[in-house]
Amino acid sequence: MLKSFGDQITTEKRLDDALLVQTIKGRTDGVLVNTATARLATAVEQGGVSRILMNVRESDAVFTPAEFIVMFQDFTTQFPQIRRVAYVLDPATHDIQQMLLETLAWNIGLDVFFAETYAEAEVWIKG
Numbered sequence: 001m002l003k004s005f006g007d008q009i010t011t012e013k014r015l016d017d018a019l020l021v022q023t024i025k026g027r028t029d030g031v032l033v034n035t036a037t038a039r040l041a042t043a044v045e046q047g048g049v050s051r052i053l054m055n056v057r058e059s060d061a062v063f064t065p066a067e068f069i070v071m072f073q074d075f076t077t078q079f080p081q082i083r084r085v086a087y088v089l090d091p092a093t094h095d096i097q098q099m100l101l102e103t104l105a106w107n108i109g110l111d112v113f114f115a116e117t118y119a120e121a122e123v124w125i126k127g
Contacts, residue, residue, distance in 0.1 A: 008032060011039045015048045017126060023055040037071065044079045053125050055088040055118055068097055072104050086113045086121040 009032070012021045020043050024036050043049060076082070085105070091098065091114070098114050105112040115121035 009036045009039060011036075011043055013043050013046070013049065018048055018050045019053060019125060020044065020049045020051070021053045021055065023058075025058040027060055033071075037075065041075070041078065044082065050081055051084040051086075051125050052082055053086045053088070053121055055121070056094065057088045057090055057116070057118070060093065065096065065100055068100050069104065072101065076104075076108060076110065082110070084111045084113075084125060086115060086125040088115050088118050088121045091116065 008024060008026050008028075010021075010023045013019075014021065020040065022036060022040055024032070040052070044052075087094075087098070087101070089098065101112055104110075113121065113124045115124065
């Protein structure tokens with residue numbers, strides 16, 4: 001039986017802001033991450049999105065550097081129209097991902113912002 005992850009992943013498209021918001025909560029594994037990524041990709045493919053706000057503050061989603069690089073590069077190659085991404089995260093848990101993402105994003109000219117609160121990320125992503 002496939003798990004739906006309905007209680008752990010929410011994906012909301014706000015066309016008035018050209019914004020896609022995805023929240024991932026709780027314990028994560030490869031299946032959950034693949035499900036979340038597929039939902040994100042489906043929403044981006046439907047059009048009207050140029051910015052993404054990722055809220056992983058209540059998640060333990062921690063990846064090896066190699067896994068993270070592959071996920072990031074695959075997504076940015078598939079969706080070059082995404083030019084701004086904000087992350088809500090716990091810096092103590094996600095410090096390696098933050099450093100990697102800053103470097104990868106800078107290399108391709110993608111604007112990224114890291115916040116500890118959703119409100120702070122939302123202000124930046126809409127600015």
